Amino acid sequence: MRSVLIVPTYNEATNIEKFLTQVRTDAPDTDILVVDDNSPDQTARIAETLAAKLGSIKVLNRTSQRGYAAASRDAMLKAIESRYEVIATMDADFSHDPKVLTKLISLVDSETALVIGSRYVPGGGVTNWSLFRRVLSKWGNLYTAFCLRLKIKDCTSGFRAYSAASLKNIDLANLTADGYAFLSEMAFVISRKKLGSIVESPIVYVDRAFGESKMNTRIMRESMVLVTRWGFALRTGSGRKYLPR
């Protein structure tokens, strides 16, 4: 199946060259779409230079308001338009191992809408994370799965492969999350619309060695607020307008 890897980037100049080179080696049959939000550190320019050198890499440089969710959605729409059949996503900071990418992609089939690289299934894990990040991620995931009635252990992992056929049924332009809540929102919509099964495959997440994290309290708060709101809307029947479509 024709596959593309979407890589959202913001100020990843210290990682992008090594990252793209590694993915090209480990997943030679998968095209790459870097979606950058006009990073001041010139990530997009470096990616464009590498695209010319390595091939099968496109760079989408966004100049509108920055955001992980909006960048991912724009890239997904572009990937659907380009008729890819599998659309994977991955961080540029080596927290996700490029060697695992082809496995996640290979697990997408006509029954499977989403394959999640999961830290919380047997064989998965996290290394080098502070106790605070571990607790936040683990409890955040338990809370999200409870609120959204998802049987998923890792709703917030950004290492994924989607079937494009499933994504076509989602109104991507009208989703609500700005930050990483987008990841829970996508799993929630796929489950609610019964677009196919959601499968978890183990990954070991490694904390970034270079560059800065874009995680902040606004993004954490957004996740908490949206997940809680969707959970209430699911249970009360009222407030249906809050449910993503």
Ligand SMILES: Nc1nc2c(ncn2[C@@H]2O[C@H](COP(=O)(O)OP(=O)(O)OP(=O)(O)O)[C@@H](O)[C@H]2O)c(=O)[nH]1
């Ligand atoms: N285009 C775009 N990409 C973003 C934005 N924010 C984060 N990213 C990218 O999304 C990926 C994940 O962001 P990180 O900052 O690594 O967030 P994180 O993995 O939750 O945090 P750490 O584990 O601390 O690194 C990275 O490739 C970032 O460069 C954004 O606003 N726009």
Ligand SMILES: [Mg+2]
């Ligand atoms: Mg990261």
